[in-house]
Amino acid sequence: MLRTRSARLRRILMPLLIVIVVGIVALLLTGRGQQTQIIGAGSTLAQPLVERSAAAFRSVQAADNPSRVAQTGNDWMLDGSGIQYEPVGSLGGIMRLADPEVDFAVSDYPLSTEGLAQLGAAQSPIALGAVAVVHNLDLPAGQTLRLDAPTVARIYLGQTTRWNDPAITALNPGLALPELDITAVHRSDGSGSTYGFTGYLSAGSPDWAGGPGAGNQISWPTGTGAERTSGLIDAVRGTPGAIGYVEQGQAQRAGLRIAALGNAAGQFTVPGGATMLAAVAGHDWSGRDDYVTPLSTADDPQAYPMTVAIYAVVKRSPQFREDTERTLRYLAFVMGEYDGAAQDLGYLPLPPAASQAVQAYWTTALTPGA
Structure with a gap:
């Protein structure tokens, strides 16, 4: 049994x-x-x-x-x-x-x-x-800070350390900038925002191109690291005189001030539908290269230079x-x-x-x- x-x-x-x-x-x-x-x-x-x-x-x-x-x-x-x-x-x-x-x-x-x-x-x-350069400066109502790639590169290289530096005031005639230390904030994790930001700096600054260069994660010469977009936003928002970079929609919703950036035509533009569309005019979307070629912005005077795909x-x-x-x-x-x-x-x-x-x-x- x-x-x-x-x-x-x-x-x-x-x-x-x-x-x-x-x-x-x-x-x-x-x-x-x-x-x-x-x-x-x-x-x-x-x-x-x-x-x-x-x-x-x-x-x-x-x-x-x-x-x-x-x-x-x-x-x-x-x-x-x-x-x-x-x-x-x-x-x-x-x-x-x-x-x-x-x-x-x-x-x-x-x-x-x-x-x-x-x-x-x-x-x-x-x-x-669009990757926006954001800052924590108390500017007069209606005033927008102007920056270009060589100037931002010098900030992140540690060469420009105060907001009333002559290189910055020259870009902003009539705007009284404070005698305030600059705190450069960057992403500490691997980020496409870093890729777009450092690509912009490399295209406009030989010193940056020959030094840190472009990439999703680089060796930063100076500055404070923050993990993820939320960490960078918190760091900039909580530090008077800070500068950083973040997706423009998230920057706006966080109440951060966005700088106008100098483009290839020498004009200063802010991110938006028209300026982003101008930046990709003429781009080849066919995929014949499997989309491995990075998006390059056009020379249109209206183009926003840190438009990314x-x-x-x-x-x-x-x-x-x-x-x-x-x-x-x-x-x-x-x-x-x-x-x-x-x-x-x-x-x-x-x-x-x-x-x-x-x-x-x-x-x-x-x-x-x-």
């Missing part, structure tokens, strides 16, 4: 054990199982755009909106958690993409051909943003095909249906022709075997 019961128990448990083991192996191989949540990580510059568009996207995909099927041609919808985004900085997001759980990364600078190959990924711009990086492997397809539907929503709200946040939607070119690029770059 004992052997009979034991054999009967084995006959019941063994198939169940096999099913459990097979399920675990399948989950390990796919990394996601049947999860429909989209997980992204990366840029803090793009954080408001991603998080607010994610909420809007979840709304239009909701189950209680049956007309959505007829509008979109699909009935896919997110689970209760929707889209999860980790604002860990551009570099952090790119590193997180190696995790099978992460579907996309958001970066304020493009990856190289080698970097894309190493990740097994493709990238494309999804929107435009916001890139989404997604996986190309057929193993993640369904996850990538879900991610692309969300990214298409950001470019096509969330454009007005994006502009309200301080971002600039891609021009319609650019959006069409990007989505055409997806059909070839993300086809299995491409």
Whole structure:
């Protein structure tokens, strides 16, 4: 009887054990199982755009909106958690993409051909943003501080240390600047904002180009480090005489003053829809180079010189095909249906022709075997 019961128990448990083991192996191989949540990580510059568009996207995909099927041609919808985004900085997001759980990364600078190959990924711009130089100076109402790349470079090189320095006053005739020490604040983590900021300095200052140079994470000659956009905002806002750099929409919402920057034409402009659009006039959006060439601003006198492209990086492997397809539907929503709200946040939607070119690029770059 004992052997009979034991054999009967084995006959019941063994198939169940096999099913459990097979399920675990399948989950390990796919990394996601049947999860429909989209997980992204990366840029803090793009954080408001991603998080607010994610909420809007979840709304239009909701189950209680049956007309959505007829509008979109699909009935896919997110689970209760929707889209999860980790604002860990551009570099952090790119590193997180190696995790099978992460579907996309958001970066304020493009990856190289080698970097894309190493990740097994493709990238494309999804929107435009602007890095603003911000400061904590009590200026007269209606007055805007003017700065250019050589002057800002000297501040971050530690050569210009007070706000009433002749180099700064020469750019601001009629503006009484205080005899106040300058506290230069920079990002301490890998950041696309740093990439855009140091690129601007390198383009306009030979001393900077030949010294610290451009990158998402550099060796700073001087200044105070702050982690993430929120840390930089807090540091500038809490330090009289501070200067820093941050996405312009977040700077405005934080109540920080934004400087007008000298562009390639010698004019001073502030970030905004018109100046950002002027900055990308004539840019090639075809993706023939897999979007590895950084966005370069035009010589238009109206151009804002620290206009940056916001890139989404997604996986190309057929193993993640369904996850990538879900991610692309969300990214298409950001470019096509969330454009007005994006502009309200301080971002600039891609021009319609650019959006069409990007989505055409997806059909070839993300086809299995491409």
